[in-house]
Amino acid sequence: MTLPDAIAAVPRLPLDEDGGPVFSAPWEARVFAMTLQAHQAGVFTWPEWAETLGAELARDGDGSGETLGYYDHWLTAFEKLLKVKGVAGAGQLADLQTAWDAAAKATPHGQPIELQRR
Amino acid sequence: MSGHDHSHDHDHSELSDIELRVRALETLLTEKGYIDPPALDELIETYETKIGPKNGARVVARAWADPDYRDRLMKDATAAIAEFGFTGRQGEHMVAVENDETTHNMVVCTLCSCYPWTVLGLPPVWYKSPPYRSRAVRDPRGVLDEFGVHLPEEKEIRVWDSTAEVRYLVIPERPHGTHGWSEDRLAELVTRDSMIGTGLALDPAKRETAA
Incomplete structure (x- = not known):
């Protein structure tokens, strides 16, 4: 599935040939x-996201993923x-x-792990 | 969860640090109303072919085409799959189970971490659903019917429950009319579902007419 250009416009997003x-x-x-x-719900604009992600990737030298994968940085940037x-x-x-x-630790293996919330 | 299972016979589940962070985010965003889990699943499903079951299809195609490779795969699937350079991050142990005239194999597990995604790509949403798992064990023939797979009564169905240590790869039966085909051509007949056991390899005769 092709991404809209605006979405694809984040730093070094891995894409396939399509x-x-x-x-x-x-x-x-x-x-x-x-x-x-979260973006569609209006939590942040896409340029804000691109900037946050770019800053996070920049912390890892060239962001080539030699120490951490691309989406490890993505996850950290999202949390931030x-x-x-x-x-x-x-x-x-x-x-x-x-x-x-x-x-997870209270769930026998093979059962779905569920979080009990009030 | 059931909440009263204090059995120590089974290993408890374990989520990696990354999985904990992803689940924490999902819970938070869901509770605040910013994301909607069903819509999220749907969005993911549109991408789930992107890791693609192609890795697994190449393994199956070689097993069909090369008897020596097939023997290595059945003896030590982890090593045979690693010949392609496909290895799991967690070093999970792979086991190949082969369909034949008398036996059909299918695989279940509700945890997506128990899915051999290095060979099969992202798990389909239904694979993780509790109804699939419970029904696949209780009534595999009924589940297969719903997937459009109708097996003869005399065929035995074996259901394999993945564990944290062992992931299964189903080797579907090689379709008729593919004698002498190259591995590349054979791999195109191997679907993701056929390697989970909820489907069969594509029939080349039907494929020609569909194309």
């Missing part, structure tokens, strides 16, 4: 899709932007990670 995004693991597709939806925008409050993501970790 202009579709390329992922090397399922979670990468998930975080990519979440970023698109959500904090800047006040969507993720202090400690909120860390608390949720802890809750998910506990849920």
Whole structure:
């Protein structure tokens, strides 16, 4: 599936020959899709996203992914932007990670892991 | 989850740091109403062919074309698949299960981390759904019917439940009328579903007319 030009215009986005995004693991597709939806919901503009991602990639030298993969940087940039925008409050993501970790450890293998929320 | 399973016979589940971060984000954004999980699944599904089942299809095609390779694959699938340079990040152990005249194999597991995505690409959304897993174990023939796969009554269906350590790759039966085909041509007949066991390899006769 081809991406709209505006969306494809982020730094060094891996694309296939048809202009579709390329992922090397399922979670990468998930975080990519979440970023698109959060943008569509008006959390941030796409240029804001491109700038945040670019800054994160720049922290890793040339961003060639030798130390970390492209989507590792993407994930970090997404977390940062959500904090800047006040969507993720202090400690909120860390608390949720802890809750998910506990849920996973309490789930026998092969069962779906679910987070119990009030 | 059931909440009262204190059995220590089964390993508990484990999510990697990355998976924890992704799930935390998804929970937060869902609760704040910025994302909608069903729409998210739909969006992902449009991309799920992009890692593509092509890696697995090449493995299957070679197993069909080269008996020595097939033997290596059945003996040690991890090593045979690594011959192509496809290796999992977590070093998971691959096992090949082969369909034949008497047996059909299919694979289940609800955790997407238990899906051999290095060979099969992104898991389809239905694969992760609880109904698929429970029904595939209880009523595999019924599930196959819904996928449009109607097997003769006498054919045995084996269901393989992936574990954290072992991922399965189904080697579908080689279609008739493909004698002497090259691996590239054969690989085009191998669908993702045929390697999960919820489909069969494409029939070249039907494919000609469809094309």
